[in-house]
Amino acid sequence: MINVDLTAANLLKNGFHVVRCKTAKEAAEYCLAQAKPGMSAGSGGSLTLQQLGLLEALEAKGVEVIYHYGHDLTPAERRFNMRRELMADIYFCSANAITEQGWIFNTDGAGNRVAATILGPEKVYIVASTNKIVSDLAAAERRVAEIAPYNCQRLHFDTPCALTGVCEDCDSPDRSCRVQVTLKRPPRTVDITVVLVDEKLGV
Numbered sequence: 001m002i003n004v005d006l007t008a009a010n011l012l013k014n015g016f017h018v019v020r021c022k023t024a025k026e027a028a029e030y031c032l033a034q035a036k037p038g039m040s041a042g043s044g045g046s047l048t049l050q051q052l053g054l055l056e057a058l059e060a061k062g063v064e065v066i067y068h069y070g071h072d073l074t075p076a077e078r079r080f081n082m083r084r085e086l087m088a089d090i091y092f093c094s095a096n097a098i099t100e101q102g103w104i105f106n107t108d109g110a111g112n113r114v115a116a117t118i119l120g121p122e123k124v125y126i127v128a129s130t131n132k133i134v135s136d137l138a139a140a141e142r143r144v145a146e147i148a149p150y151n152c153q154r155l156h157f158d159t160p161c162a163l164t165g166v167c168e169d170c171d172s173p174d175r176s177c178r179v180q181v182t183l184k185r186p187p188r189t190v191d192i193t194v195v196l197v198d199e200k201l202g203v
Contacts, residue, residue, distance in 0.1 A: 002133045003100060008196060010102030015185050017193040027197045028052040031125055035090050037062030042085025042120070044093030044113035045069050047154070048127050048202035054092060068112065082112040091121040094202055095128045095194075096147070097140035104183040104194070105140035107148075107176075114181035117190065124192045129201040137182065147203045148177055 008018045021027040031054055035041055041063050043049055055065050066088055067073070068081040085091065093113050097105040104126060108114050117124050134140050149161035157174035161167050167177075186192040 002130075002135070004130050004133060004196065004198075007098060007100045007102060007130075007133050010100065011098070011194050012102075014102040016102070016104075017191070019193060019195045021195060021197045022199070024052055024197060024199045024201055027127055027195050027199075028054055028057065030195060031092060031127065032057050032061065034123070034125060035061065035063045038064075039089040040064040040066060040087075042066050042088035042091045042116060044091075044116070045155075046092075046094040046127075046202065048094040048129065049092055051201050052127065054127075082110065085112065086116055086120040088121045089123070091116045091124045093117065093124070093126055095126050095132060097132050097134050097143045098128055098194070098196075099134055099136050099140055101136065103137065103140075104192075105137065105144075106181050106183075107144045108179045108181075109176040111179040114179055117183060117192065118181065118187050119189065122189065122191055124190055125195055126192060127195040127197065127201070129197045129199060131200050132202070140182075141180075144177065144180075150203050152176055 011018050041058055059065050066081050066085050068078050095104050096107050106114050134143055145167040148167050149165045152159045152162040159172045159174050160170045
């Protein structure tokens, strides 16, 4: 049985800020309140953020949201915007898993999300539902292997797992599991708040 209270306590002990929200609506309202009109915001490509409707709400508030996906961007424009996100005033993303010992685990294809949480904006908000809490790092890696096929299908990646539904540790050019980062403590120059949401979000 996963212990959410223990996880929150260990995140705090490890130097992360923690905000507990019962619903997605409460989490969206909290995140929206952290940005002021005129600020710039970057984000990791996140189903959780999509479900919150956060990026649209930020734009409606007068925040410049930097997109590295959609919007008919060329590959060069996409990479340029990924780099711009590292200089944004604020950054929002989710996590693939959070361990009970208070470690945040993420796996990226391009590395833009993990880069932003390591040496990007001074303020980073990681929004994750409590169903992403796992016992330890080995369980976090297993969780990523389980959800990767769904994410590759959702993003229309041409990977073996998108066809079979099972991670095959492939060498596909579209492979999304390329960079793994475990945040055991916040990096020295980045202030990280973990927003734990009791309502199920993402995958």
